[in-house]
Amino acid sequence: MAENKLTGKAHVYKRDDINTDEIIPARYLNTDKEKELAQYAMEDLDKTFVKKVKPGDFIVAAENFGCGSSREHAIWALRGAGVKAVIANSFARIFFRNAINNGFLAIEFKGAADKIKDGAGLEIDIKAGKIINKDKGEEYSFLPLSDFAVELLNDGGLINHIKNKGAKR
Amino acid sequence: MGMTITEKILAKHCGKDSVKPGELINAKIDLVLCHDITTTPAIDMLEKAGMDKVFDPNKVVVTPDHFVPNKDIKSAEMVNRIRKWVKKHNIKHFYDIGRHGVCHAILPEQGHVVPGMTIVAGDSHTCTHGAFGAFSTGVGSTDIAAALATGELWFKVPETIKFVVDGKLPKGVYSKDIILTVIRDIGVDGALYKAMEFTGSTITDLSVEARMTITNMAIEAGGKSGIIEPDKKTLQYVKERTDEKFEIVKSDADANYSVVRKYDAAKLEPIVAFPDLPSNGKTMTEISKMQPIHVDQAYLGSCTNGRIEDLRIAAEIMKGRKVAEGTRMIVVPATTDIWKQANKEGLLDIFMEAGATVSTATCGACLGGHMGILASGETCISTTNRNFVGRMGSTESKVYLASPAIVAASAIEGKIADPRRYI
Structure with a gap:
């Protein structure tokens, strides 16, 4: 089972359409190792990100996060850098799909970029579908994950899910 | 209630009589296309x-293309890793250097x-192949792994937006102008999670290659x-x-569509998507009122516009003309066969005589890989298809x-130029 409660700091990028080229530039796609990719996470958007981010932190953004290419490297670079979840007003389709397949949390919350300030301490309660903004003492409900997404989260991703299913048969 | 082409294809591939948007299904995959970057993971x-394992080696096509x-x-x-894997699993459709091409150009x-x-x-x-009336979509490496091993993949059945384009395209306006206009109108998330179905007399009049630029x-x-629904041209x-x-x-x-949008082709103009989003389109009329925009590279x-018809359109404009001083032009035929055909038709000579350079097929500079970095x-x-920051x-x-x-005309003038004066 995946952890139910996550705590970390928010790195807020109050912008729409943050694309996969910004999350992990194509020039680094000659590797798929998370630790290598992690060094360049968000490089074309914010060169200081990798220095600021701490294991367990969250990225917060506005609409259509992760648009552009299908590169799963975007998820791996963020996960490698210690990011536990991305909270955004909305997500681009392939990024969202890749997140589900990796058992990585992509949380849809319409007010994300407006309500959460950079550096805010957050707690995410997955089961309750809530984000607790410790700085403001506020609580937000996010769009509940689909049953399938929860299944994959608990299985640790699609490949393990298929393996487990095969084992049960 | 009837079904859209997309719903019908998905229903058939998950063994159901019908599906509805929002439904989660497991669909059989007829073809897995693999390139260099996302396959090794x-x-x-x-x-x-x-x-x-590979569920069916005959249903896998491999072409290293990005780098x-x-x-x-x-x-x-x-790529060496992929070569070994191809051999191990007896995958016949492998397009290595010498037969290679940009995957979405070579597949059809x-x-x-x-x-x-x-x-x-x-x-x-991967959405390109919808031009043939197929359900074709881009996924991540984990999906590729799952599809390769099982021949199946999960999907949420998408809603469909219908775009009806009717009428005759004016001179100098092409399928690229249609899709850039559509994206300008609906935005880079205007069709989020949805299928985009293109129909109407303008689409029917387009060649199959031109349709691929849209999808x-x-x-x-x-x-x-x-x-795009298949028709006589598709079948041929x-x-x-x-x-x-x-x-x-x-x-x-x-069939049920979430939205239907109509376009009059006769009213379309050549359009350019300005930095840093494909939705940032400005028409030639708007551009003509701006300060000239110098181009260092054309x-x-x-996979958007590297096919033979694209090269013919550009060569027609560049024939007997020169690339402007202070501007360089790079021509990348999208596949080996396109390169050969362009060579046979004398198009490569036209480009070279104009002072452009012609490379072998590669995704290369489109994604900031190599062969023409800025x-x-x-x-x-x-x-190409994306103009994000640093792309x-x-x-x-x-x-x-x-x-x-537009690219050919701009190469000649050294600034963003209206192609209509050369046609």
Whole structure:
């Protein structure tokens, strides 16, 4: 089972359409190792990100996060850098799909970029579908994950899910 | 209630009589397309999970294209890994250097795409193949691993937006202008999670190649897929290339669309997507009122506009003319066969005589890989599909997206130019 409660700091990028080229530039796609990719996470958007981010932190953004290419490297670079979840007003389709397949949390919350300030301490309660903004003492409900997404989260991703299913048969 | 072409294809591939938007299904995959960047991670995952198998080697097509010819040692190692994997699993459809091509150009060209099929690739522009009435969508490496091992994949059935384009396109206006106009109107997330179905007399009048430019860019509006019903032209193109049997699927008259948008082709103009989003379109009328925009590089190629018809359009404009001083032009025929055909027709000579350079097929500079990277402060007019910050090189460079005609005219003038005066 995946952890139910996550705590970390928010790195807020109050912008729409943050694309996969910004999350992990194509020039680094000659590797798929998370630790290598992690060094360049968000490089074309914010060169200081990798220095600021701490294991367990969250990225917060506005609409259509992760648009552009299908590169799963975007998820791996963020996960490698210690990011536990991305909270955004909305997500681009392939990024969202890749997140589900990796058992990585992509949380849809319409007010994300407006309500959460950079550096805010957050707690995410997955089961309750809530984000607790410790700085403001506020609580937000996010769009509940689909049953399938929860299944994959608990299985640790699609490949393990298929393996487990095969084992049960 | 009837079904759209997309719903019908998905229903058939999950063994149901009907499906509805929002439904989660497990669909059979008819074809997995693999390129260099996203395939090696999939192979790694399968090996690590002890599932290193391929559900049907004949249903896998492999063409390294992004960083080929290998741009550095790491890329070379990646492609070598793929070569070994291809051999191990007896995958016959492998297009290595000398037969290679940009994956979305080579797949239909070599007869691998037929109407009604399901296709996935670890590449966002997989939506291209919807031009043949197939359900084709870009996925990640984990999906590729799952599809390779099981021949199936989960999908949420998308809603469909219908785009009806009717009328005759004016001179100098092409399918690229249609799709850039659509994306300008609905935005880069205007079709988020949705299928984009294109129909109408203008679409019917377009060649199959020109239609591919439209479906190719569905992802730039956030779409899951782009699709065009197969017609006589589609069947002719397909039958010239394969004996594969297929079923023609079309949308029902009473199918349900989330939105229907109508366009009058006669009112369209050549359009350029300004930095840093494909939705940032400005028409030639708007551009004519601005300060001239100098271009350092003109790029003709990619899965969007690197096919033979694109090269013909550009060559027609460039014949007997020269690339402006202070501007360089790079021409990248999208596949080996396109390169050969362009050579046979004398198009490559026209480009070279004009002072452009012609490269072998590669995704190359389109994604800032190699073969034409931009320095800080530089501007490129490009027939490609994305102009995000740093897409073709430095984060301080700028990319403008346009049709092959605009790119050719701009190369000649050294600034973003209206192609209509050359046609």
